[in-house]
Amino acid sequence: MESKRVLITGAAGFLGSHLCDRFIAEGYNVIGMDNLITGDLKNIEHLFKLPQFEFYHHDVTTFVHIPGKLDYILHFASPASPIDYLKIPIQTLKVGSLGTHNLLGLAKEKNARILIASTSEVYGDPLIHPQAEDYYGNVNAIGPRGVYDEAKRFQESITMAYHRFHGLETRIVRIFNTYGPRMRLNDxxxxxxxxxxxxxxxDITVFGDGSQTRSFCYVEDQIEGIYRLLLSDYSLPVNIGNPHEISILDFAKEIIKLTDTTQKIVFKPLPTDDPMQRQPNINLAKEILGWEPKVTREEGMQKTFNYFKQLPKAALEKIAHKDFSKHNRK
Known part of the structure; x- marks a missing residue:
């Protein structure tokens, strides 16, 4: 039986590279696509020797053509950290709008199922807690973070339009804070x-007084949830994240204990529109997908710290970022 073929955009990024690994392990032929603005080929270089993997260096905001059949598309091409999307706001908006439009068109042409990577940021600074999929959000469209938040909200809207108008098979995952190996130390x-x-x-930098909360999901759990959602029959958005909430101040203290360092915590002003609470309601994922996270924060953070510890010293000291200027003028 011929292997199924999947296109993964943002393949050289944190989540994209782990998705490539998962689909290779599941016996798929994988096409990775990335323009490498924020991605790193080191994340997928171990796959280049495999006959079932191919890579396209391409920007999805321009026309996307893939020869041959496609069974699935996973759209993960987007800056995801505030440092990146605040430096390349226009490119962030374009990949969420033009890029998504191009890939939905490709999915329609190939009769492929497409999964769109959305985010908990569609909820903005939420007025309900925890956040369930039926909450419409509290987003400042014209604030600095709006370039990411609204790109993702538009992405969801156009995806549902293709589903309803064209009958396209679509899936939408709302990803809550995810961590693990292959994250960039400077993101x-x-x-x-x-x-x-x-x-x-x-010193450990905490913004505001540290009372804002986050819920951290280990990458293995996140990938499992995404994989199950793709293969499900559910077309509306689904939260995938870890519901165990912690304040940023308490989390900073956990990191100091984990790393066995003596750094003190310093406080800086809270960025504009930084959400004060972030905790997923995952009842829908439990019901539809039979999914919930398995990896504890203690276990996941230890694995992640072990990964960062073995990086070359130069990588640990590197705090400069890529020159995004050429991507920001269009």
Missing amino acids: GRAVPAFMGQALRGE
């Missing part, structure tokens, strides 16, 4: 930021 999110500071002997 600005709490887990790599705190661990990077600890490894470099720097």
